[in-house]
Amino acid sequence: MEKAILGLDIGGTGIKGGVLIKGHLEDIRSIPTPADQDQDHILETIAMFIESYLHHDIEGIGIGIPGLVNVDEGIVLGLANIPAFQHVELRKFVFQKFGKPVFINNDANCFALGVHKYGVGKKFKNLVGITLGTGVGGGIVINGQLYSGVTSAAGEWCSAPYLDNNYEFYCSGKFFHNFYHQRPKALAKLAMAGDKNAIKAFEEYGHHLGELIKHILYxxxxxxxxxxxxxxxxYPLFKDSLYKTLSTFMYPTVLENLQILLSELDETAIHGxxxxxxxEPEVVNS
Known part of the structure; x- marks a missing residue:
């Protein structure tokens, strides 16, 4: 059997997995997360899912989670969407079950590392990954290494104050829900069809995202x-307003050397x- 690395993405609604064999992701599948169950039940569900992959020759297991992690100890400190998953010694649990090296980090950090290692970020030593969806996540790669910060909290710009709220309120799907009462995908279809209100929504969104990126650039x-x-x-719907806002950044030489790219990976969470x-063990922690 070919040596394989197992990647897991544990979310509030689903647990997704896949194995990397010779640089390619294979055997990608998912199961529902029993988010309303107790901690032991959730852990056993994770263990059963991992066990289903053991027909591969697994060398190590990487896990991304949407919350804060004590990276050195492999302890999940808390997940907002899984109430029972607080201060969980996940690395210890998985290692004792399967005897494989286990590495855990925040999912946005995993995204940044994944695009650096396997995606459009390969050629850059210093990059920031930003995930734009239901929320906003951020990850940082410095000199080719992931910078996680204390409890994997580096890059949490989502919570930084902005206008009357924070960046996540204006740079995630929440913006479209709160100001236009529609999902981003539905609004995008309207904008592509020429709807002026939908076009305006994405122009405003691009401005807010531009302000977030300026914050990161500084x-x-x-x-x-x-x-x-x-x-x-x-992106084509908010690119122009994004760059218009970026044009007000104080240091033109930084902008001249900046590339804004879209991730082309279909399974960024698993890649990460x-x-x-x-x-590992080159991951940098404060």
């Missing part, structure tokens, strides 16, 4: 920013989880 000045998440598919195993 702190990090990366070579590239890679956009992921479902809203990235509507796999990348944790492939890159």
């Amino acid at each position: 702190a990090l000045a990366p070579e590239a920013i890679v956009l992921g998440g479902s809203i990235r598919k509507s 989880a796999v990348a944790l195993v492939d890159v």
Whole structure:
């Protein structure tokens, strides 16, 4: 059997997995997350899912989760959408069950590492990954290494104050729900058909995202920013207003050396989880 790395993406609604064999993701599948069950039940569900992959010769297991993690100890500190999953020694649990190296990190950090290792971010030493969907996530790669920060909280620009709320309120799907009372995908279809109100929605969205990216540029000045998440598919609708806002950035030389790219990976979460195993122990933590 070919050596394989197992990547898991644990979310509030589903647990998705896949194995990397010779640089290609295979055997991608998912199961529902028993988010309303107790911790032991959730852990056993994860274990059963991992066990279903053991017909592959698994070398290591990478896990991405939508919450904060003590990366050194492999402890999940909390998940907003899974109430019972608080202070879970997930690495210890999985290692004791299967005897394989286990690496865990925040899913947005995994996204940044995944696009750096396997996607459009390959050629950049310094990049930021931003996921645009139901929420906003951020991950940072510095000198070719993932920077997780304390409890994997680096890149959490979503919670930074902006206008009367925070960046997530204006740069995620929440913006379209709260101001236009529609889902981004539905509004995108209307905008493509020429609906002026929908076009205006994406122009405003591009402005807000531009302000977020300016915030990031002042702190990090990366070579590239890679956009992921479902809203990235509507990029042509907000690209112009995004760049119009970026044009007000104070340091033109930073903009001249910046590339804004769209992730082309279909399974960025799994790629990112796999990348944790492939890159360790070079992950940088504060």
